Amino acid sequence: MNPHDVVISGIGLVSSLGEGPDAHWQKLVQPRLEPVLEASRFSPYTVHPLPEVDWNLQISKRGDQRQMETWQRLGTYAAGLALDDAGIKGNDELCATMDMVVAAGGGERDEAVDAAILAASESRNDRDVLLNEKLTTELRPTLFLAQLSNLLAGNISIVHKVTGSSRTFMGEEGAGVAAVETAAARIRSGQSTHILVGGAFQTEHSDMLLGYELAGYLHRGPWRPVWQRQGAEGGGVVTGSGGAFLVLEQREHATSRGRKIYAELGPVLSGRARRRRGELDGEIAMLLKQAALPDGELLAISGASGAHAATAAEKSALEANPAIAARGFATLTGHMKEAQFPFAVALAALAVDREAAYPVFDATVEKPFAGVPKTVLATAIGYHQFEGMALIKAA
């Protein structure tokens, strides 16, 4: 143990399964848990929808809620859960010195305005003029702020008063990986003592589905577990709404204020395989090697998206090591894009903290893990690009 170790002292989670680390643990340890699915609203796509959330619990001012759309509310809410869990929320001094790295995509566009413009475009040749005409009169001025990537962090500053620093990383799963990796590096080097890191994804909006489907990545037809979508109709990804925020803290800082530590965050690894050149298999193998996995049985919390090529590559890399027992949590939560890696790290930390593994999420593919997980691997192999892993260890 080193006083400059990075530890996880707060977890905020929201998914279709509920909210908070305890609720997720209770659900996920139930054998043969059924996923929460919404198959009709976005048919032919199935999504894992948000649970009922009382935004007031973390965003007390209605005025603040009105300035956001669901994505920013969700992220701000999950961030609040993590801050509460770490005993930082409402502590002015800790919030004012807290750094923040948010992994973000974009917020929701106004679907009705867009649809009206598209409908009008069928009978107009001057489409650029049409655009000016409609956008100048029909866009809500504040919607722009609800769409801006860095305004999730901005809202967290406003609502929760986290103001040490504020950085937003973009780039799908890779943004989540880089956010956790950078935050950990800052703590290890003594640049920071406590950092809020995480992201959110709100899939229940057509543009969020379009972001995958322009390359045909979404799974269609009857739902299947994440490892069993090869050969099915569509591209294999089933998305979910959710958010995951972690409070990462220097060990000394956390212990000196008497906080519960879930786990230590060990090495965080990232990579960029040039997949068109067939480098993905080699990249995953190299990351596993760099992680220096401990001897013996190892639980792996996989962020696999279901995307055919990336998921097949990850599955075969994990199966190549008989000691690894993988859990593809997208089976139960769906793919949460920027939030996927922070979510994987959170679930890994929970298993380490509770000294128990999750049961299989898919009995036909995953194998049981009987022991006490002292070290857990978390992965996020991007559906299209970028790869990351981390080892989470007993505190």
Place this chain on the structure above:
Amino acid sequence: MANLNDHMGRPIVAVTGIGVVTSLGVGKADNWAALTSGKSGIHPITRFPVDHLNTRISGMVDFLPSSSKGASLLTYELAETAAQEAMSEAGLDAGDFGGPLFLASPPVELDWSERFSLYNSDTHDTGAERLLRVARGLRELDIFETTQFGSIADRLADRFGTRGLPITLSTACASGATAIQLGVEAIRRGECDRALSIGADGSATAEALIRFSLLSALSTHNDIPEKASKPFSKDRDGFVLAEGSGALVLESLEAALARGATILGILRGCGEKADDFHRTRSKPDGSPAIAAVRAALADAGLSEDGIDYVNAHGTSTPENDKMEHLSLSTVFGERISSMPVSSNKSMIGHTLSAAGAVEAAFSLMTMRESVIPPTINYDNPDPAIVLDVVPNTKRNAEVGTVLSNSFGFGGQNTCLVMAREPV
């Protein structure tokens, strides 16, 4: 033997390559010539019709092959062009950089031209349902790539052979400065000997313009475009939307000297502080901006007396310029009225995600050339803002250190301190 570590024992970070593109032109030479002769790059918008628009001028980059091809492709080309210039100046193999990439770029969305063409290629269903139907029938990835937030950096990583997972970031109008800060930090932590930091923004679409317009952020002085951006003037009425890119090759001083590279300047300190007051307005007492300036000075190991010149954020909005003056006068006290403080945005407009990187490039050139670019259009000073803005004409001056400010929506405040020489 030069000292290779700074006042906190960290590796000193040198700049060995600089690249820049703005509406004034491609490359440092053209930009510097225009900037020091007080020339404006602001011009009438021709990329799209301006019917119904209150603002009809911008600092768009209209002369690149991708200028009419949408925000994603133009942002890529801007980034690539600036990075190529920086790499060649640094004397590095432009296909095998071997260090990490930090890219500040605008959030991406499916361009309207693509939305229209996808939508009108089918007649079944309406609205989003039709778009999704058409999307799943596409057989190539070009449109998809424009909607992935990591794709521009991924292409740049391929192009320049950068190492590892590239980081794409947004801290709104402070993004360019944050990209540089991330590079500096990576070198200081010993993770790498060199880093490529780029800020690029080619997202001046009609929708972007309308969005800023609806927030009353843009100047509507359309009649004489080159006079529209007038930072610190009494009649300033908003910023001018613009495009551009800036790229820096950052290296540990030790690595740069070891390979005999020319040291163009030193990235001496970075500071940041978030504001929790409002989504678009700063805390009235200016405390977050003040804290960011002070954090940058402390990180650089300099006192208030150590700064020779301020490259201001200076957007020409009523709010920013007032707040920037308040924060500078709070930090620098009486001295601020005699310190040169100029705004490049008076000539190039606000390049948004690129601004911090573009203005860092110009700050470094200011020191190397011993010439301070002016704040143009300073014909009607704001009596409440007493600053030496280097009005209207350049000034020859020895400048050893620069503070460059970047402030953005969402409470983003990032400041950089650069120096001509290692300590």
